Amino acid sequence: MTNVINGICVSSVELVIMKRKERSWMYKRKVGNSINPEFLKGVDEFLKYVEDHPKSSNPNEVRCPCFKCKNKRLWDPDTVKLHLYRSGFLPNYYEWTCHGEGFPGTRRRESNEYREMVLDAFGQSQDQGHSEEPLVSLEEEPNAQAKPFFDLLRASEQPLYEGSSLSVLEMASRITSLKCEYNLPHRCVDGFASLFNEAIPNNNHMVETFYEVKKIVKGLELPHENIHACPKGCMLFWKDDAQLSTCRVCGSDRYKKTSKGSLVPLNVLFYFPITPRLQRLFATKNISEEMTWHAKHPRVQGTMAHPSDSEAWKHLDSCFPEFASEPRNVRLGLCTDGFAPHGQFGDSIHVGLSF
Numbered sequence: 080m081t082n083v084i085n086g087i088c089v090s091s092v093e094l095v096i097m098k099r100k101e102r103s104w105m106y107k108r109k110v111g112n113s114i115n116p117e118f119l120k121g122v123d124e125f126l127k128y129v130e131d132h133p134k135s136s137n138p139n140e141v142r143c144p145c146f147k148c149k150n151k152r153l154w155d156p157d158t159v160k161l162h163l164y165r166s167g168f169l170p171n172y173y174e175w176t177c178h179g180e181g182f183p184g185t186r187r188r189e190s191n192e193y194r195e196m197v198l199d200a201f202g203q204s205q206d207q208g209h210s211e212e213p214l215v216s217l218e219e220e221p222n223a224q225a226k227p228f229f230d231l232l233r234a235s236e237q238p239l240y241e242g243s244s245l246s247v248l249e250m251a252s253r254i255t256s257l258k259c260e261y262n263l264p265h266r267c268v269d270g271f272a273s274l275f276n277e278a279i280p281n282n283n284h285m286v287e288t289f290y291e292v293k294k295i296v297k298g299l300e301l302p303h304e305n306i307h308a309c310p311k312g313c314m315l316f317w318k319d320d321a322q323l324s325t326c327r328v329c330g331s332d333r334y335k336k337t338s339k340g341s342l343v344p345l346n347v348l349f350y351f352p353i354t355p356r357l358q359r360l361f362a363t364k365n366i367s368e369e370m371t372w373h374a375k376h377p378r379v380q381g382t383m384a385h386p387s388d389s390e391a392w393k394h395l396d397s398c399f400p401e402f403a404s405e406p407r408n409v410r411l412g413l414c415t416d417g418f419a420p421h422g423q424f425g426d427s428i429h430v431g432l433s434f
């Protein structure tokens with residue numbers, strides 16, 4: 080891409096380099112023990128730019144790009160100035176994107192990866208998603224099928240509170256992911272959610288319980304089935320056996336009675352159907368490119384760069400040429416890291432799936 084400046088054609092890359100040179104003062108805060116006069120002048124220039132390109136109706140709400148606030152907090156211009164004098168700019172902030180700037184040739188809209196995640200999950204094209212027309216219109220109530228999609232889009236665009244750089248969806252997704260990562264108990268998440276709610280400005284959209292957090296991300300969920308199993312692992316209560324109440328093999332009970340008299344299954348298998356998961360992989364732009372990597376990259380004789388270089392892959396190609404000719408074909412590979420059928424380690428085989 081080229082741009083014309085003073086009659087000279089320059090590429091976007093050159094523009095980036097020019098801007099970096101012009102703004103090198105941003106990272107030369109000190110000369111010896113005192114603040115560099117060039118830095119002081121630059122900060123004034125920055126604040127002038129902010130004043131000319133207001134992002135908030137309140138002039139005392141300026142996003143602070145200092146090393147500590149990292150564009151996540153809002154202050155009045157004098158405090159921002161003080162922060163910058165004290166700790167300098169956050170690294171690599173040559174392009175003042177959080178203050179309304181975009182290099183020519185780059186997208187003006189701040190990227191919203193959570194919005195893209197929603198578009199991916201529902202198989203909407205990215206171009207459609209990036210059009211300037213807002214996808215969420217409040218005038219018309221969407222039909223029942225489209226409702227989860229519009230709810231998610233709205234959550235991806237709605238800031239947690241006015242001026243927050245976090246969206247409602249980002250907050251909910253990150254809480255859910257932390258809960259899984261650290262195996263946090265339900266009540267712990269409830270506690271933190273209501274603490275956040277108290278800590279951030281009053282007029283906010285932060286929910287107070289994990290139950291409500293889950294409701295926000297629910298539309299992204301992939302289907303799963305709970306299938307009851309024998310407590311000793313002999314069989315599943317599934318298909319023809321779905322109605323049995325004792326194990327056909329060992330006679331164990333399927334349910335136990337609680338003190339309140341209701342029946343709860345003793346063992347449950349969570350079944351995650353693979354088809355919708357594969358569909359989701361293909362719906363995500365970056366991942367779908369990787370899913371068809373083997374079709375676009377030629378094999379190099381004698382090197383092993385991808386499972387498609389393997390004998391097993393080639394064998395399948397020769398047995399099913401029609402299947403092999405479709406670049407989006409998916410093969411499931413099973414591998415184990417050791418197999419001890421009669422030994423004491425027999426039930427701890429690690430099995431890996433690859434595509």
Ligand SMILES: [Zn+2]
Nearest residue numbers: 143145148162
């Ligand atoms: Zn700051």
Ligand SMILES: [Zn+2]
Nearest residue numbers: 309313326329
């Ligand atoms: Zn059994």
